[in-house]
Amino acid sequence: MASLHAFANPARFLKIARPLTGWLFWTGAALIAFGCWAGLTQTPPDYLQGDSVRILYIHVPTAWLGMGGWSGIALSSIAYLVWRHPLANVAARAIAVPGAMFAALCLMTGSIWGRPTWGTWWQWDGRLTSMLLLFFVYLGYIGLARADREQGGDGRIPALFGVAGSVLLPIIRYSVVWWNTLHQGESIGLASSTIDGSMLWPLGFTLAGFSLFFAAVVLMRMRDMLARARNEARLRRMARA
Amino acid sequence: MTAKNQRLVLAGLAVLAVVGAALLALSALKDQAAFFYAPGDVEKSGLPLGREVRLGGMVAANSIARQPDGVSIRFRVTDGRATVPVAFTGIAPDLFRERSGVVAEGHFNPDGSFTATNLLAKHDEKYMPPEVAGAMHETKTLER
Numbered sequence: 001m002a003s004l005h006a007f008a009n010p011a012r013f014l015k016i017a018r019p020l021t022g023w024l025f026w027t028g029a030a031l032i033a034f035g036c037w038a039g040l041t042q043t044p045p046d047y048l049q050g051d052s053v054r055i056l057y058i059h060v061p062t063a064w065l066g067m068g069g070w071s072g073i074a075l076s077s078i079a080y081l082v083w084r085h086p087l088a089n090v091a092a093r094a095i096a097v098p099g100a101m102f103a104a105l106c107l108m109t110g111s112i113w114g115r116p117t118w119g120t121w122w123q124w125d126g127r128l129t130s131m132l133l134l135f136f137v138y139l140g141y142i143g144l145a146r147a148d149r150e151q152g153g154d155g156r157i158p159a160l161f162g163v164a165g166s167v168l169l170p171i172i173r174y175s176v177v178w179w180n181t182l183h184q185g186e187s188i189g190l191a192s193s194t195i196d197g198s199m200l201w202p203l204g205f206t207l208a209g210f211s212l213f214f215a216a217v218v219l220m221r222m223r224d225m226l227a228r229a230r231n232e233a234r235l236r237r238m239a240r241a
Numbered sequence: 242m243t244a245k246n247q248r249l250v251l252a253g254l255a256v257l258a259v260v261g262a263a264l265l266a267l268s269a270l271k272d273q274a275a276f277f278y279a280p281g282d283v284e285k286s287g288l289p290l291g292r293e294v295r296l297g298g299m300v301a302a303n304s305i306a307r308q309p310d311g312v313s314i315r316f317r318v319t320d321g322r323a324t325v326p327v328a329f330t331g332i333a334p335d336l337f338r339e340r341s342g343v344v345a346e347g348h349f350n351p352d353g354s355f356t357a358t359n360l361l362a363k364h365d366e367k368y369m370p371p372e373v374a375g376a377m378h379e380t381k382t383l384e385r
Contacts, residue, residue, distance in 0.1 A: 044370030048336055053368060078256070082248045118344075118361045119334030125276045163255050170263040178267050180275040180297060182344055187366040196369040 031209030069099025077162030100138035281322030336362035
């Protein structure tokens with residue numbers, strides 16, 4: 001556990017996070033740009049969907065980060081509840097806003113793809129509904145965490161909410177397996193994919209790119225929160241003096 | 242047991258409870274949360290008459306028949322267990338075609354047929370370029 005404690009030290013965290021932020025951001029931006037260019041120009045259209053298939057290079061990373069973001073909130077919340085590291089609490093709050101944004105982007109790109117493919121913008125299907133619920137749960141978490149902070153809480157209530165909200169993750173993942181849904185089944189498994197290789201490869205670039213971008217945004221927000229906390233502490237000391 | 246270990250055990254129990262809740266929710270909603278009836282479900286549990294439902298499955302091969310009025314079509318939906326004849330008047334989505342997935346919104350008639358008011362194309366998880374799809378189609382034809 002000694003190594004984990006070392007990273008939980010805010011001063012050491014800032015020393016690593018400061019140079020890492022820029023590196024993650026620019027590498028992510030380059031990978032996204034290349035992946036989008038390749039996905040728009042270097043891959044064949046689908047035999048049924050035509051060119052609208054290309055939205056998958058954005059839709060899949062946003063879905064992955066919308067769900068991955070909540071996994072991060074849940075893990076940070078557990079770390080905060082068990083080890084009481086303030087940094088874990090900061091991390092969970094920092095993930096919430098970009099996570100909600102990516103969940104919303106996932107719903108929007110899916111809707112844009114659904115109109116030409118299915119013939120509808122929206123249906124109350126198991127996968128679509130559970131993803132919409134995750135977006136609302138994000139909004140609830142953001143509101144709760146803000147209220148908790150303003151009331152001078154120690155962040156334990158939002159952390160419990162973070163753990164409880166992860167109930168949605170397996171439901172979203174297995175909704176297309178367990179229920180009849182309009183959304184198709186899983187295309188990309190651990191070992192194989194039902195997307196032809198000639199169409200799949202740019203997805204690796206956009207997935208990696210958006211993930212690095214997400215990490216950069218989380219680090220920026222964490223540094224911002226730590227700076228604010230330090231400012232507040234300084235103002236309190238000055239007021240007392 | 243230290244306070245930290247106690248919290249660790251509690252967090253572990255909380256995670257187990259959350260996973261258990263998800264599994265219970267999934268299995269409890271298995272029937273209610275279905276987006277559509279499959280033809281085989283209807284054969285097993287009887288016709289859901291008198292209400293708006295969705296019927297989903299594959300459009301049977303060589304089953305789409307355009308009607309003389311130009312806007313009506315008839316086709317059969319199958320899931321390998323049973324087949325339901327469907328009548329629809331209106332504009333079908335571009336991806337509506339034979340041997341492809343479809344979800345029809347409408348109601349069942351007492352004779353077991355289905356009258357659709359709206360059609361949705363259901364896409365499957367296979368994505369491939371036209372050349373590959375064409376090649377697969379050819380192999381299938383050659384085998385036959």
